[in-house]
Amino acid sequence: xxxxxxxxxxxxxxxxxxxxxxxxxxxxxxxxxxxxxxxxxxxxxxxxxxxxxxxxxxxxxxxxxxxxxxxxxxxxxxxxxxxxxxxxxxxxxxxxxxxxxxxxxxxxxxxxxxxxxxxxxxxxxxxxxxxxxxxxxxxxxxxxxxxxxxxxxxxxxxxxxxxxxxxxxxxxxxxxxxxxxxxxxxxxxxxxxxxxxxxxxxxxxxxxxxxxxxxxxxxxxxxxxxxxxxxxxxxxxxxxxxxxxxxxxxxxxxxxx
Amino acid sequence: xxxxxxxxxxxxxxxxxxxxxxxxxxxxxxxxxxxxxxxxxxxxxxxxxxxxxxxxxxxxxxxxxxxxxxxxxxxxxxxxxxxxxxxxxxxxxxxxxxxxxxxxxxxxxxxxxxxxxxxxxxxxxxxxxxxxxxxxxxxxxxxxxxxxxxxxxxxxxxxxxxxxxxxxxxxxxxxxxxxxxxxxxxxxxxxxxxxxxxxxxxxxxxxxxxxxxxxxxxxxxxxxxxxxxxxxxxxxxxxxxxxxxxxxxxxxxxxxxxxxxxxxxxxxxxxxxxxxxxxxxxxxxxxxxxxxxxxxxxxxxxxxxxxxxxxx
Numbered sequence: 092x093x094x095x096x097x098x099x100x101x102x103x104x105x106x107x108x109x110x111x112x113x114x115x116x117x118x119x120x121x122x123x124x125x126x127x128x129x130x131x132x133x134x135x136x137x138x139x140x141x142x143x144x145x146x147x148x149x150x151x152x153x154x155x156x157x158x159x160x161x162x163x164x165x166x167x168x169x170x171x172x173x174x175x176x177x178x179x180x181x182x183x184x185x186x187x188x189x190x191x192x193x194x195x196x197x198x199x200x201x202x203x204x205x206x207x208x209x210x211x212x213x214x215x216x217x218x219x220x221x222x223x224x225x226x227x228x229x230x231x232x233x234x235x236x237x238x239x240x241x242x243x244x245x246x247x248x249x250x251x252x253x254x255x256x257x258x259x260x261x262x263x264x265x266x267x268x269x270x271x272x273x274x275x276x277x278x279x280x281x282x283x284x285x286x287x288x289x290x291x292x293x294x295x296x297x298x299x300x301x302x303x304x305x306x307x308x309x310x311x312x313x314x315x316x317x318x319x320x321x322x323x324x325x326x327x328x329x330x331x332x333x334x335x336x337x338x339x340x341x342x343x344x345x346x347x348x
Numbered sequence: 349x350x351x352x353x354x355x356x357x358x359x360x361x362x363x364x365x366x367x368x369x370x371x372x373x374x375x376x377x378x379x380x381x382x383x384x385x386x387x388x389x390x391x392x393x394x395x396x397x398x399x400x401x402x403x404x405x406x407x408x409x410x411x412x413x414x415x416x417x418x419x420x421x422x423x424x425x426x427x428x429x430x431x432x433x434x435x436x437x438x439x440x441x442x443x444x445x446x447x448x449x450x451x452x453x454x455x456x457x458x459x460x461x462x463x464x465x466x467x468x469x470x471x472x473x474x475x476x477x478x479x480x481x482x483x484x485x486x487x488x489x490x491x492x493x494x495x496x497x498x499x500x501x502x503x504x505x506x507x508x509x510x511x512x513x514x515x516x517x518x519x520x521x522x523x524x525x526x527x528x529x530x531x532x533x534x535x536x537x538x539x540x541x542x543x544x545x546x547x548x549x550x551x552x553x554x555x556x557x558x559x560x561x562x563x564x565x566x567x568x569x570x571x572x573x574x575x576x577x578x579x580x581x582x583x584x585x586x587x588x589x590x591x592x593x594x595x596x597x598x599x600x601x602x603x604x605x606x607x608x609x610x611x612x613x614x615x616x617x618x619x620x621x622x623x624x625x626x627x628x629x630x631x632x633x634x635x636x637x638x639x640x641x642x643x644x645x646x647x648x649x650x651x652x653x654x655x656x657x658x659x660x
Contacts, residue, residue: 117443176433
């Protein structure tokens with residue numbers, strides 16, 4: 092082996108970004124998660140359509156959103172796995188060896204996961220809507236306003252994925268991160284009634300509530316949970332996702348790996 | 349060049365690494381020795397910026413690892429061969445590292461060929477034996493063609509051919525002027541590969557010296573002697589206070605006088621010698637004695653400190 096002239100090496104953010112994409116696309120769990128996300132979202136819409144599980148007065152877009160909870164869980168799992176795959180296997184040490192400042196790694200992961208999930212969720216929600224339209228055509232249900240609601244829904248999926256990623260970075264354990272994601276997506280509506288007068292706010296702050304509000308109408312119904320409008324709800328989900336990310340970044344820099 | 353200055357790591361109340369200061373210089377293989385739990389791996393992780401030192405610090409080529417602009421270009425490390433995602437192929441593992449560090453693709457094929465994994469590069473890492481995983485780890489360390497190599501127990505799991513290959517590779521890399529820091533518990537192999545030794549025990553520096561000097565300084569001198577008139581020589585040696593016992597291989601083992609003194613004595617008395625061989629202990633013997641003493645010393649001291657604490 093000859094010395095210096097053989098290899099040119101510089102660590103740039105574009106490289107870190109591309110490296111994260113390679114990692115995501117070269118293991119089964121994260122490679123198949125986007126496919127599963129689309130399948131379950133469209134599948135639930137299909138099932139809901141053929142069984143006509145839709146209330147009078149509800150739009151087809153609205154019922155699509157109600158069925159998106161499974162797809163949203165998959166988005167959260169994908170985000171969690173993107174991070175916990177590294178802690179679980181020790182790959183994180185190789186990653187930090189190549190990029191010892193660490194924060195670019197977190198930034199690149201967030202960018203790659205959020206972009207991927209946004210695109211895939213947009214396809215999934217649009218596919219679900221089209222499936223609903225096809226199955227329920229001629230039965231007298233209104234379509235709803237797909238744009239910009241679908242974009243907001245996809246953004247909410249992406250936020251849940253980033254939330255999963257942040258949880259995995261904080262907890263450094265796959266199962267714990269998965270429980271955290273499932274909790275954020277499912278628990279508010281399950282446990283909401285326990286909070287009495289606060290129920291509106293607890294339920295309203297969940298990512299599912301944001302998706303439902305986005306799908307119903309662009310101007311929030313007055314009795315919408317939490318009283319926040321659809322885009323404000325999305326903003327709230329974005330805000331606590333960002334907060335989780337800040338905690339994750341702070342811990343990532345400080346902790347030994 | 350790796351420089352450690354007062355490097356210290358405390359886990360809770362326990363000192364894992366205690367004020368370590370030494371340099372690992374280019375152009376030679378430096379063996380890093382110490383019993384299990386002596387702090388070798390923690391030291392390596394601190395050099396690589398993975399663990400934050402409690403006090404002191406380590407520099408590689410003059411900078412802390414985290415400030416290196418292109419770390420894989422300057423430092424290649426193998427800490428744990430099994431720290432690879434089992435579902436990813438060997439090639440993809442190297443590809444993500446190369447892409448992250450901005451290393452050209454063709455270099456992946458080069459290192460895969462170099463470590464002899466060409467045939468299995470597209471297999472998932474979980475199908476690899478420990479020896480193959482070590483080769484993958486060595487390929488990853490060499491990816492950036494670095495001037496500094498840090499390898500933690502790379503010999504484990506390698507077969508005889510693999511061990512010989514690695515020895516040749518590491519001495520070759522050192523010969524090119526690279527810095528090689530190598531830890532291993534296989535003393536016979538370390539004795540063949542390393543030129544210089546750093547020994548730690550309980551997180552503290554016990555020795556930092558050339559291999560030959562380490563063995564010589566920690567061996568009691570003994571010499572194998574054979575003479576035509578063995579009885580007369582033995583009598584003369586005993587007069588000078590030497591100890592003599594028979595050597596199972598024929599001849600006598602003489603202690604208390606070095607080879608020069610024995611030779612001069614024989615010459616003065618016109619006795620002809622058929623063999624005069626200074627005997628060194630193996631690295632394994634020397635190392636075992638040294639670290640056993642160190643551990644006992646430390647344990648005794650801890651016991652005393654603990655007693656003082658409870659009585660006061």
